[in-house]
Amino acid sequence: MTSLSKRQFLKSLIGTTALSTWAGLEETLANVTHMSATTLANQEEFWIKIRTAYPVTNDFIQLENGYYSLAAQPVMDGYLKHIQDVNSVSSYYMRTRQFSDKRESQSQLAKLLGCSPDELIITRNTTESLDTVIGGLNWKAGDEAIMALQDYGAMLDMFKLQARRHGIVNRTVSLPNHPKSDEEIVNLYEKAITPRTRLLMVCHMVNITGQILPIRQITEMAHKHNVEVMVDGAHAFGQLNFKMDDLGGCDYYASSLHKWLGTPLGAGILYVRKDKIAPLWPMFADSSVPDDDIRKLNHTGTHPVATDLAIQDAIKFQESIGIERKEARLRYLQHYWTDQVRHHPNIVLNTSEVPARSCAIANVGIAGKPPAELAKSLFSTYKIFTVAIDNPNAGVQGVRVTPHLYTTTAELDTFVKALKELAG
Known part of the structure; x- marks a missing residue:
């Protein structure tokens, strides 16, 4: 049996994309090429046209997109097509195309984030990503971690679990809602550091208030104290225009793609700086992958691959508008x-x-x-x-x-x- 080509099998990823379902997109965007992003931001007529690409409900006004944001219709069209295509040949796809196609989605995400594809894996969400790091560190009794009261509850719970299991000490700070300066925030974290501090967790964007924290300054400060920095970027990726180089060389970064990138439910990312991969213990064992290969952290068994494929549709839709x-x-x-x-x-x-x-x-x-x-x-x-x-x-x-x-x-x-x- 000959191998199906990508063109034969998943045409929606190379040319015949889901964007073709919204024929007016190119014309709409062509009419505003002369405008800056700031000027275009208040051009209501333009954004009403963008709205037509989304299957918006008329039953209520949706102002809770932070949990799971509505995917654009072209993305959903692509996603449904991927489900049908994969289902049509089932295990044949899983054994011949699954990993190369996932690698392509991974590479496109890495390009968006500004890192190497060898430093990024596709997960199910931010919680899974950050728990992979928190649970994968080689903790010793008395090691300390720093976090904020305003951090996401699931992460705080994972740190509590490590305290029960390994005897680590969790130190919490409380972020002001209206800080006077970046220095105020940086100093707040720095004062919590002791000689036993190993890891500092910080939100890129605080989920309950939307506050954007000065990640570069916090990272550079923490590294001076030999403390690793893990960034919860659940709400930043796909909402803010940034690259990893802007974050001061943080050690770990995670986000959910079904929030602001607009993928179907069940997609996230985990970035691990190259030199930090080998020391992390994987949550699930995979003897086929060496310790310094980030794929060791991604052995989660059989999963819905159509979601991985739809990431490419979501990226293409976002890039057509521009971050x-x-x-x-x-x-x-x-x-x-x-x-x-x-x-x-x-x-x-x-x-x-x-x-x-x-x-x-x-x-x-x-x-x-x-x-x-x-x-x-x-x-x-x-x-x-x-x-x-x-x-x-x-x-x-x-x-x-x-x-x-x-x-x-x-x-x-x-x-x-x-x-x-x-x-x-």
């Missing part, structure tokens, strides 16, 4: 609504007004109203979907609001009106 334009639009949308309510006496914003300190994500509360009650009122009365964040220990009580490229200013006007009415 600079995407970041500028998302930041514009956030400030469009936050600027209208920031000085309301009964409305509390838990996100900095400084543009460089946030992008799409913001957190807002109403004085005297529990976050769950606010989220419930927004949905039941105004058909606006958000998520309640009630974490008084971390200084964050409100709803997280995450617009996306398909969000319109008219929808945000409805949200602002709702907030003001609920705030009295």
Whole structure:
């Protein structure tokens, strides 16, 4: 039996892409080539055309894209095609094309992130990626790790597990919602470092407030103390325009692709700096891969390969729009609504007004109203979907609001009106 060529088997990846399902994309983009990303950010007519590429629900206003953002229709078309193609030959594909096609998706992701394909693997999500590192380090009793109260709960739980298992000591800091400077943040982490500190975990973008942290400065500071840095980039990759070189040489980086890159559910990445691969223990054994090969961390058995293939469709869709334009639009949308309510006496914003300190994500509360009650009122009365964040220990009580490229200013006007009415 002769091997099927990639052209024969997965035509959607080389030429006949899912983007062909949206014939107006090239024309729409061609009409704005003369505009800067900042200028284009508030051109509502353009973004309404972009919205047509998304299968947006009419049942409610979707302002909770941070958990899982809606994939564009061209990406979904490609994904469904991959499912059908793989299913049509089943195990034949798995034994002949699976790994080379995954390598191609991996290489494209590495190019986006600005690293070598040999330093990146495709995982299922950020939690799996970061747990691979936390659980893979060769901890000894008394070793210390540093993290923030505002970090994602699953990561904090994994560190607690290592404390139970290995006797490590977890030191937590608390991030201010409105820092005065980058130095304030860097000093906060530095003061927590002791001679026994091995690892510092830091969010690129804090998931509950949207705060962007100065990763380069934190990494450079930590490395001076011989402390490794692991970055939770769950919300940064696909939302912010950056490369690994911008992050000061951090040791580990992870993200979920079904958030802001817009892949189908179940795709993430883990970056491990080349010299840090060999010491990490894999979660699942694979005797066929040497210790210094990052693939040793990726032996998770048979999995849904169509998701890996759809990563290429998501990358192509994002690149057709451009990450600079995407970041500028998302930041514009956030400030469009936050600027209208920031000085309301009964409305509390838990996100900095400084543009460089946030992008799409913001957190807002109403004085005297529990976050769950606010989220419930927004949905039941105004058909606006958000998520309640009630974490008084971390200084964050409100709803997280995450617009996306398909969000319109008219929808945000409805949200602002709702907030003001609920705030009295």
